[in-house]
Amino acid sequence: MSTHSYKKFEDTDAGLLPDKMTVFQDCIRAFNSSPVDAKKCRTLIARLLRLLYSGDTFPRQEATTLFFSISKLFQHKNSSLRQIVYLAIKELSSISDDVLMVTSSIMKDVQNGDIVYKPNAIRTLTRVLDGSTVNAAERLIKNAIVDRHPSVASAALVSSYHLLPVAKDVVKRWTNETQEAVLAVKPYPQTGEGYINDSLISQYHALGLLYSLRNHDKMALRKLIQQYSKGLRNPLAICQLIRYVNEVLQDDSSLIPALFPLLQDWLNDRNHAVNLEAIKVVVSLPVTNEQFAAAVLRLQFLLTTPKAVTRFAAVRILNRISLKNPEKIVSCNTELESLISDPNRSIATYTITTLLKTGSSDNIERLIKVISKFINDISDEFKIIIIDAVKTLSLKFPQNYQSMLTFLIDMLNDEGGFEFKNTIVEALFDLIHFVPESRDLALENLCEFIEDCEFTELTVRILNMLGNEGPKTANPSLYVRHIYNRVVLENSIIRSAAVVALSKFALIDAPLNNSIKILLKRIVNDVDDEVRDRAIISLKFLESLESAEISKNVAVELTKPTHVYDLGLLESKLQTYISGDASSFATPFDITSVPKFTEDEYRAIELKNKTAKLEVETKEDIDTSGQSGSANESLQTAELAKQQILQELSQVSEFSGYGAVLHTSSVIPLTEKEAEFVVESVKHVFKEHIVLQFNVENTLDDALLEMVSVTAQPDIEEVEEEFVLSVEKLEPHGKGTVYVSFTRPEEPSVFTTTFSNTLSFTSKECDPSTFAPFDDQGFEDEYQIEDLDITPGDFIIPSYIGNFDLAFDELTSETVGTYQMDSESLQSTVDHLIETLSLHPVEGKDVFNETSHTLKLFGKSINGDRVAVLVKMVKSAKTGITLKATVKSDSEEIAESVLNGIA
Amino acid sequence: MSANLGLYSVKALLILDNEGERLYTNYYTPPKEQKGDEENDGPLSTLKKQQAFEKALFAKTFKQHGDIILFESHIVVYKEVADIVIYVVGGLSENEVALSSVVDGFKEALDKILNYQVDKKAVQENYDKVCIAVDETVDDGIILETEPSIIAARVSNTPKNEPSLKNIDLSEKGFMNAFQFAKGKLAERLQQGL
Known part of the structure; x- marks a missing residue:
């Protein structure tokens, strides 16, 4: 050790850690000296522990030396020294060798040591024992479990619990003693120094140990609950028992009526921990409404307790309920509202997100009012959470945009940092995007905001937004004035953004075009290069528009693109392009290989991602396995995988004359995942053809498949098989793709059919390592795989629409049908409909009310016909789920086939 | 969960x-x-x-x-x-x-x-x-x-220091203590020496 660190030790008063080497040497010296100075040793051990508990550790050899010199202190009679010696041994035992050596000394203390350190000795004993030496301690531990002193009993029970992984069989032998300890009431002996309360926590330890010894046996578990449901007094023990009750009930919900009285008692227990545990169980079970209400009533009470931890736990449970059954906890709203301004930020956040979930379109406005009352008293960080919540709400209840817009605008005009303002602007952007009615009002207020906005970045974004959305409004000249004001007053970055925005207005009509040209000509004299450049480019561009009519389309496409590229895919394609060698640059990058979205489609995707992200956030807490954040990615990877499939398809020369793929389904498994041959299928719809793609995987180790082919037999005559592209050879664990092409009839353009499929191949046994076949003959074989349905959904592309009701009224062809569904819940029916019809849920994706629900779906057929579906469903105990669907479309044929697809 | x-x-x-x-x-x-x-x-x-x-x-x-x-x-x-x-x-x-x-x-x-x-x-x-x-x-x-x-x-208290010569007071009773202590020590030394 250097002198430098030695000096550090000199001023321990400063609170620095003691030097490791010094502590080591001091310890060795003091423990080996004679006579031993008890006080000094205890101080030294404390110093040693200080090192260990600060994350420092000793190399194995030094630790072992320490371990054995400390064990010398067993000779010393001072019991307070002995207590800390045990602690040190316990901590060192995991980093030292040969710890078994001290077993006999410890056992001696367990047998007849002083009560001060006897429990410590028992707990240390298990650290030095291993599976083979436990037997020696059996009698000692048994005796300790039934000891009258609660600390001794607890120590023995806890130690046995620690030993379970290595010596379950041995521990089983003291089941009887443990059983006895569960209900034993062991008061702590009074020592005279102040009154000592009893905790009876050994009940908790005994119950935990007993459960672990019996947990695989359901009957034993039930008996355990019956036996101990009344006598337990320690709250932790009761909590533990409630968890076991939960285990039993989750397994068999028919026992709820028998066990509910117990839960009811626990709901009314004095101890809040017990209440909470019971509530958690009740709300997670399929209980009756009255039983559920009893739990909610208790929660309501817990919300008002002075202890922050209890309120937190209660609101956390409510939050979880609100995701599934918000209507059941409406009664707590008053209590929740008073928690919005709770000093504990986590509580307040949970409260608000819960309230926003329970809020229906009726009480949202009141809630927003409550929030705006206290929003000025809280920090920016917290405001952001609230704004995010309001944003979600505005996407969920577009019809209430008015109050939310006002709220956001008020917030925008308040004081706040960049992060805060940025969140509001984002929220407003989303509103403009997804709630078209709000556009004008929001844009006007954004205009006013940039009048005195101190953040350049925000101003630039808003200007861009004005340029994109402004021309669509009723009164575009208003925005021109605002934008030009920026050109006059702001810095060069904003000025250049304003120039671009301005030029976008020029395309609307002639008078505006002229005035904008005049404005741009003025800007040409700007002092900044970039601003001048942009103004000149815009001017040139506008002039070229007038001169040649042909370029007008190009110009319009440039300024107001109708399509956007899939940016994620564009990025990955570009990356593969530039990572190739020089030869690949001979051909220019093919931009057409990147799929384009129309504006509506893009919005549909964006909205989907946004809502998905939200769900992920709220689920994060519930999902303990930590898979959060993956939903968004999986959406994108699914999209990428689809592109991959299409790319492979485009490389098959036989299909090159088919034209563009109009629709591609998701991947459908046709076999079990564990089958010998795993087959998945994808359906591609072309203008005149239908191609079924079968991905076949050979999972066998020692079979070589040749001439792998699929026979797909449609059940209607209009569809005729054209050809099959089979796979010549499939090695063990190899994958291949079989394509089967069919004609697509002109009439009907939308049809349904079922293909019955058979996989056929020649199988040869082969060497698992070289894949060389043992004989040339092989035998032909067939393998039945599941049927594949062509549904109306295969001819429809989900698409987003801003104003569903307007479009719904516009469409002419209408069909109506009423159906009975045998699905379990409304939510699963909704999910099923969205999936099979391949339509975009415009409204009502999530079910909030388990008795009735309205779903609005929209999409376009591959011929471009619009389809809008309005589904109303009712659930009743007698008849199950009844739904009435109204399908409207541009084409009668589509409307009918979509309706047929529902059943 | x-x-x-x-x-x-x-x-x-x-x-x-x-x-x-x-x-x-x-x-x-x-x-x-x-x-x-x-x-x-x-x-x-x-x-x-x-x-x-x-x-x-x-x-x-x-x-x-x-x-x-x-x-x-x-x-x-x-x-x-x-x-x-x-x-x-x-x-x-x-x-x-x-x-x-x-x-x-x-x-x-x-x-x-x-x-x-x-x-x-x-x-x-x-x-x-x-x-x-x-x-x-x-x-x-x-x-x-x-x-x-x-x-x-x-939680046990930190042990007190063991009696050392410094702590012995030399009042009359203390003298007897000192004497006893010296006697004990002497006997110990002698035993060890022999």
Whole structure:
């Protein structure tokens, strides 16, 4: 050790850690000296522990030396020294060798040591024992479990619990003693120094140990609950028992009526921990409404307790309920509202997100009012959470945009940092995007905001937004004035953004075009290069528009693109392009290989991602396995995988004359995942053809498949098989793709059919390592795989629409049908409909009310016909789920086939 | 989420000072379980990860007086006392109130042990007692005791210095003591010598 660190030790008063080497040497010296100075040793051990508990550790050899010199202190009679010696041994035992050596000394203390350190000795004993030496301690531990002193009993029970992984069989032998300890009431002996309360926590330890010894046996578990449901007094023990009750009930919900009285008692227990545990169980079970209400009533009470931890736990449970059954906890709203301004930020956040979930379109406005009352008293960080919540709400209840817009605008005009303002602007952007009615009002207020906005970045974004959305409004000249004001007053970055925005207005009509040209000509004299450049480019561009009519389309496409590229895919394609060698640059990058979205489609995707992200956030807490954040990615990877499939398809020369793929389904498994041959299928719809793609995987180790082919037999005559592209050879664990092409009839353009499929191949046994076949003959074989349905959904592309009701009224062809569904819940029916019809849920994706629900779906057929579906469903105990669907479309044929697809 | 049916419910007990520096940190793992390789051992398995966890946690909680927070998939119950903060860390499915009874019990026990003057200096000066108190509250992740009076009663006092020559007063009674002491010592020496 250097002198430098030695000096550090000199001023321990400063609170620095003691030097490791010094502590080591001091310890060795003091423990080996004679006579031993008890006080000094205890101080030294404390110093040693200080090192260990600060994350420092000793190399194995030094630790072992320490371990054995400390064990010398067993000779010393001072019991307070002995207590800390045990602690040190316990901590060192995991980093030292040969710890078994001290077993006999410890056992001696367990047998007849002083009560001060006897429990410590028992707990240390298990650290030095291993599976083979436990037997020696059996009698000692048994005796300790039934000891009258609660600390001794607890120590023995806890130690046995620690030993379970290595010596379950041995521990089983003291089941009887443990059983006895569960209900034993062991008061702590009074020592005279102040009154000592009893905790009876050994009940908790005994119950935990007993459960672990019996947990695989359901009957034993039930008996355990019956036996101990009344006598337990320690709250932790009761909590533990409630968890076991939960285990039993989750397994068999028919026992709820028998066990509910117990839960009811626990709901009314004095101890809040017990209440909470019971509530958690009740709300997670399929209980009756009255039983559920009893739990909610208790929660309501817990919300008002002075202890922050209890309120937190209660609101956390409510939050979880609100995701599934918000209507059941409406009664707590008053209590929740008073928690919005709770000093504990986590509580307040949970409260608000819960309230926003329970809020229906009726009480949202009141809630927003409550929030705006206290929003000025809280920090920016917290405001952001609230704004995010309001944003979600505005996407969920577009019809209430008015109050939310006002709220956001008020917030925008308040004081706040960049992060805060940025969140509001984002929220407003989303509103403009997804709630078209709000556009004008929001844009006007954004205009006013940039009048005195101190953040350049925000101003630039808003200007861009004005340029994109402004021309669509009723009164575009208003925005021109605002934008030009920026050109006059702001810095060069904003000025250049304003120039671009301005030029976008020029395309609307002639008078505006002229005035904008005049404005741009003025800007040409700007002092900044970039601003001048942009103004000149815009001017040139506008002039070229007038001169040649042909370029007008190009110009319009440039300024107001109708399509956007899939940016994620564009990025990955570009990356593969530039990572190739020089030869690949001979051909220019093919931009057409990147799929384009129309504006509506893009919005549909964006909205989907946004809502998905939200769900992920709220689920994060519930999902303990930590898979959060993956939903968004999986959406994108699914999209990428689809592109991959299409790319492979485009490389098959036989299909090159088919034209563009109009629709591609998701991947459908046709076999079990564990089958010998795993087959998945994808359906591609072309203008005149239908191609079924079968991905076949050979999972066998020692079979070589040749001439792998699929026979797909449609059940209607209009569809005729054209050809099959089979796979010549499939090695063990190899994958291949079989394509089967069919004609697509002109009439009907939308049809349904079922293909019955058979996989056929020649199988040869082969060497698992070289894949060389043992004989040339092989035998032909067939393998039945599941049927594949062509549904109306295969001819429809989900698409987003801003104003569903307007479009719904516009469409002419209408069909109506009423159906009975045998699905379990409304939510699963909704999910099923969205999936099979391949339509975009415009409204009502999530079910909030388990008795009735309205779903609005929209999409376009591959011929471009619009389809809008309005589904109303009712659930009743007698008849199950009844739904009435109204399908409207541009084409009668589509409307009918979509309706047929529902059943 | 499934409730924890075992007894291991506390993942860590920490005492940090008012700058977030470690005074006492103990991350619990069941003592007899097979240790996996480091990467699979969970988010708090290495010193580096632990320190990062503490730093972030401290920044989020210090001077907030919130008592509880969900932090990086853990429930953390905490208590600020003068210039130290006591944290108890548990899994997401733990009973919040049960965890808080651990913090409360431990804090009140410290009060009794340190004579109602719990602060950084007292913790450093009585580190032996603090260590034993923690050990009597949580044993490798199992809640051992939550009742403060019992925890306090379990913690032994620091031993007094053994009598040395300095402490002997030379009053009349003291003289007899001194004489007895000298006699004893002399006898001892003689025995050893012979």
